[in-house]
Amino acid sequence: MRATAGALLALLLLGAAPAPAPLRVCADPNNLPFSNARGEGFENRIAELLARELGTRVEYTWWAQRRGLVRHTLAAGACDLLVGVPAGWDPVLATRPYYRSTYVFAWRRDRALDVRSLDDPRLRTLRVGVQLIGDNGVNTPPAHALARRGIVQNVRGYPIYGDYARPSPAAPILHAVADDEIDVAVVWGPLAGYFADRLTTPLAFAPVTPAIDPPGLRFTFAMAAGVRKGDTPLRDRLQAALDRRADDVRAILDAYAVPRVEQP
Amino acid sequence: MQISVPGAQEIVDWWNAGRCRHRRRVAALGVALLVALLTIIVAVHSDHHALAAVGEDGQWLRAAGDYASTRYSPLAQITAANVRQLRPAWSFSTGVARGHEAAPLVVGDTMYVVTPYPNVVYALDLRAGGGTVRWKYEPKPAAAAQGVACCDVVNRGAAYADGRVVFNTLDAHTIAVDARTGRELWNTKLGEINRGETMTMAPLIVRDRVLVGNSGGELGVRGWLAGLDLATGAVAWRAYSTGPDRDVLIGRAFRPFYAADRVPNLGVTTWPAEAWRIGGGTMWGWISYDPELDLVYHGTGNPGPWNPDQRPGDNKWTSAIFARRPATGEAVWAYQLSPHDLHDYDGINEQILLDLDIKGRRRKVLVRPDRNGYVYVMDRATGEVLSATPFAHVNTSKGVDLATGQLSLNDEKTPVLGKVVRDICPAAPGAKDWQPSAWSPRTGLLYVPHQNLCMDVEAVETGYIAGTPFVGMNVRMYSGPGGHRGEVTAWDPVNARAAWKLKEPFPVWSGALATAGDVVFYGTMDRWFKAVDAKTGELLWRFQTASGIIGQPITYRGPDGKQYVAVLDGVGGWAGAIVSGDLDPRDTGAALGFVNAMRDLPAHTPKGGTLWVFALP
Numbered sequence: 001m002r003a004t005a006g007a008l009l010a011l012l013l014l015g016a017a018p019a020p021a022p023l024r025v026c027a028d029p030n031n032l033p034f035s036n037a038r039g040e041g042f043e044n045r046i047a048e049l050l051a052r053e054l055g056t057r058v059e060y061t062w063w064a065q066r067r068g069l070v071r072h073t074l075a076a077g078a079c080d081l082l083v084g085v086p087a088g089w090d091p092v093l094a095t096r097p098y099y100r101s102t103y104v105f106a107w108r109r110d111r112a113l114d115v116r117s118l119d120d121p122r123l124r125t126l127r128v129g130v131q132l133i134g135d136n137g138v139n140t141p142p143a144h145a146l147a148r149r150g151i152v153q154n155v156r157g158y159p160i161y162g163d164y165a166r167p168s169p170a171a172p173i174l175h176a177v178a179d180d181e182i183d184v185a186v187v188w189g190p191l192a193g194y195f196a197d198r199l200t201t202p203l204a205f206a207p208v209t210p211a212i213d214p215p216g217l218r219f220t221f222a223m224a225a226g227v228r229k230g231d232t233p234l235r236d237r238l239q240a241a242l243d244r245r246a247d248d249v250r251a252i253l254d255a256y257a258v259p260r261v262e263q264p
Numbered sequence: 265m266q267i268s269v270p271g272a273q274e275i276v277d278w279w280n281a282g283r284c285r286h287r288r289r290v291a292a293l294g295v296a297l298l299v300a301l302l303t304i305i306v307a308v309h310s311d312h313h314a315l316a317a318v319g320e321d322g323q324w325l326r327a328a329g330d331y332a333s334t335r336y337s338p339l340a341q342i343t344a345a346n347v348r349q350l351r352p353a354w355s356f357s358t359g360v361a362r363g364h365e366a367a368p369l370v371v372g373d374t375m376y377v378v379t380p381y382p383n384v385v386y387a388l389d390l391r392a393g394g395g396t397v398r399w400k401y402e403p404k405p406a407a408a409a410q411g412v413a414c415c416d417v418v419n420r421g422a423a424y425a426d427g428r429v430v431f432n433t434l435d436a437h438t439i440a441v442d443a444r445t446g447r448e449l450w451n452t453k454l455g456e457i458n459r460g461e462t463m464t465m466a467p468l469i470v471r472d473r474v475l476v477g478n479s480g481g482e483l484g485v486r487g488w489l490a491g492l493d494l495a496t497g498a499v500a501w502r503a504y505s506t507g508p509d510r511d512v513l514i515g516r517a518f519r520p521f522y523a524a525d526r527v528p529n530l531g532v533t534t535w536p537a538e539a540w541r542i543g544g545g546t547m548w549g550w551i552s553y554d555p556e557l558d559l560v561y562h563g564t565g566n567p568g569p570w571n572p573d574q575r576p577g578d579n580k581w582t583s584a585i586f587a588r589r590p591a592t593g594e595a596v597w598a599y600q601l602s603p604h605d606l607h608d609y610d611g612i613n614e615q616i617l618l619d620l621d622i623k624g625r626r627r628k629v630l631v632r633p634d635r636n637g638y639v640y641v642m643d644r645a646t647g648e649v650l651s652a653t654p655f656a657h658v659n660t661s662k663g664v665d666l667a668t669g670q671l672s673l674n675d676e677k678t679p680v681l682g683k684v685v686r687d688i689c690p691a692a693p694g695a696k697d698w699q700p701s702a703w704s705p706r707t708g709l710l711y712v713p714h715q716n717l718c719m720d721v722e723a724v725e726t727g728y729i730a731g732t733p734f735v736g737m738n739v740r741m742y743s744g745p746g747g748h749r750g751e752v753t754a755w756d757p758v759n760a761r762a763a764w765k766l767k768e769p770f771p772v773w774s775g776a777l778a779t780a781g782d783v784v785f786y787g788t789m790d791r792w793f794k795a796v797d798a799k800t801g802e803l804l805w806r807f808q809t810a811s812g813i814i815g816q817p818i819t820y821r822g823p824d825g826k827q828y829v830a831v832l833d834g835v836g837g838w839a840g841a842i843v844s845g846d847l848d849p850r851d852t853g854a855a856l857g858f859v860n861a862m863r864d865l866p867a868h869t870p871k872g873g874t875l876w877v878f879a880l881p
Contacts, residue, residue: 133730155536159460162459163458166458
């Protein structure tokens with residue numbers, strides 16, 4: 001009897017202070033400004049904000065953003081949330097987008113280049129950097145847009161995955177601008193926003209226009225949070241948290257100077 | 265017999281000549297080089313017995329069997345007449361359930377097996393009639409390499425010479441272990457997974473050189489072939505596939521057959537500025553060696569990571585064949601099979617070295633069944649294309665001009681931005697991928713395992729967002745004409761025509777093996793290991809294994825004097841990633857579009873990793 005009562009007491013004590021399930025997040029340990037293992041990226045900050053709002057803490061599984069990401073993370077049950085995915089991305093169940101950014105032209109602030117359009121004739125002679133993925137015919141939209149205009153001989157490519165042994169493997173294209181190895185880089189906005197004031201020379205940047213290059217090349221994308229397909233309860237809780245803390249999310253994105261655009 | 269393979273006597277002749285050449289060089293060179301050369305001579309000398317061991321003694325010392333890459337065995341206990349009695353003698357689980365593309369090796373009374381990642385090496389003692397583990401070596405490659413590898417985490421096998429078993433790891437190390445003890449002798453890091461480089465190919469050992477190359481062409485990796493010292497693992501030379509001649513090891517000895525190729529620094533000038541630096545041309549396939557000409561032959565992978573419209577020019581030397589000196593890596597000739605590749609047609613397939621009567625003239629030829637769908641018959645001394653004939657359904661090109669060596673493209677099948685281009689044949693894996701052919705000097709036929717796939721390509725559906733999970737796969741593969749996805753073609757390279765063809769429901773992703781018993785062996789992804797008549801293709805025998813087969817069958821004479829046939833099962837690779845990588849069959853763009861063609865594979869095979877050894881009763 002006494003043993004049973006003790007067990008019952010223990011059960012009651014546990015029930016009185018339930019350890020809330022952590023928010024299990026998969027994130028890239030080396031992909032600033034998005035995330036890193038030290039929690040310095042804006043997706044780290046948003047994950048922490050969401051966890052606090054859900055009354056728990058973040059538990060990370062680190063996985064580089066490569067081919068097979070969803071298969072090795074959400075689908076494998078290693079985690080329940082990817083903080084930044086394209087809105088409507090098919091492999092996941094996504095929230096509504098919480099920001100929309102754009103590819104930008106970036107140049108040294110001490111040079112008044114002010115490139116804004118893919119049709120700027122100077123793009124034929126300037127040294128231009130683009131990011132490459134090279135995955136069977138698909139690269140970043142700026143690479144395609146320039147090639148379609150016949151602008152190739154003066155274009156340098158920077159593999160998106162870079163040298164993963166170094167911090168911020170995607171940054172070399174912006175270092176190349178700062179170091180005057182190229183004149184202008186066409187990069188995804190959050191990268192330019194974050195690094196513009198963190199290089200040897202500050203950079204200026206402006207959104208790529210046109211925002212949609214006929215016949216259908218897009219330069220603006222909306223980003224959302226993604227959970228495993230079918231996990232509607234978690235998605236709905238995250239959506240509610242994002243809605244309640246929309247101002248804080250905006251403040252985090254501002255702190256990282258993430259360029260944002262309205263729906264085109 | 266009009267057809268022969270470079271034989272044992274030629275190898276011995278070469279050996280004697282080679283030693284004399286080395287001695288003369290020693291006399292002519294300065295004191296500073298003496299030490300290095302003496303090291304080479306000692307290594308060459310100690311390798312003597314390995315060269316003598318090629319072929320006839322019933323061993324299997326390298327993935328392709330012999331230096332000519334024939335995968336032909338003179339063993340003839342198992343014949344077309346008795347193969348129906350073949351039955352499993354023993355089996356062994358590797359404990360790894362990923363795609364097993366390797367060939368087992370047999371040296372004396374020991375079999376060596378290297379697994380996919382984590383690249384475990386087993387030495388199996390054959391003396392007791394089965395396979396008893398003598399030792400096991402675990403290199404423990406970096407787990408992150410799995411996320412970099414493009415197409416499953418395969419390994420294509422080890423190589424043996426001079427008491428050493430040499431193999432590559434997925435995280436880009438080449439390792440030599442003592443064949444008797446499994447003790448690590450040397451371990452050389454050759455590539456950087458953090459920059460997208462992996463290694464999956466089977467090394468080839470020529471005298472004191474271990475030849476290895478890298479994988480990862482889609483990730484901005486610059487391709488290379490390296491020559492390592494067999495004794496120490498030190499890198500003696502590295503020949504890049506792109507860039508200035510000094511990097512490609514093109515020097516004064518370089519004499520490509522076609523005049524247009526005799527221009528300096530084509531590895532730079534056939535690209536937009538600087539694009540060659542990340543231009544691809546990796547070397548994850550096969551190397552052959554002709555001891556008489558003292559030339560190794562190897563291919564190069566497709567250009568990357570640039571899309572075709574971002575890299576105007578021929579993009580040399582991607583999707584090409586090189587002839588090089590094994591000692592120095594120096595290029596002697598090169599020929600580009602698919603200039604300015606549009607369709608991911610890597611040029612890494614096998615080179616089978618044969619002596620054939622072509623148009624009434626005895627020629628030392630190199631036969632290459634290429635990913636672009638043509639069988640090339642080339643003069644291997646000069647690099648001249650003697651014939652290039654489609655062995656599968658091809659509509660991306662219209663033929664090869666033998667005067668210029670140029671492939672004539674079909675512009676209708678060029679990917680165009682924002683437009684779906686349908687019915688591109690062959691699909692991205694080509695008419696034939698890495699899976700190696702076998703040659704029988706008895707039939708004069710090359711047995712080519714391959715696929716029959718076409719694809720639709722839409723260049724840019726939604727675009728990629730740099731630094732975030734990417735969007736939009738845009739390649740869909742499906743079966744080619746006839747509805748079957750795989751074929752085995754028996755090809756007559758003298759008359760440039762197919763003698764017969766077998767159809768298989770799935771791509772034939774395994775290697776082939778030919779024997780003096782006039783039997784050809786191959787495996788299927790739906791778990792059948794098959795023996796067919798080398799003359800007619802008639803199915804003589806089949807056995808259902810535990811998992812689908814994408815490995816390379818071999819044959820050997822056991823310590824008991826009996827002939828055995830061995831093959832690894834374990835479905836996977838690019839074609840079988842839907843099973844080995846648990847891909848979602850609804851995700852038609854997965855595995856770069858291959859999943860669409862393989863949605864029914866999971867119903868036919870589970871994952872696995874088992875060595876099967878067969879013998880007559």
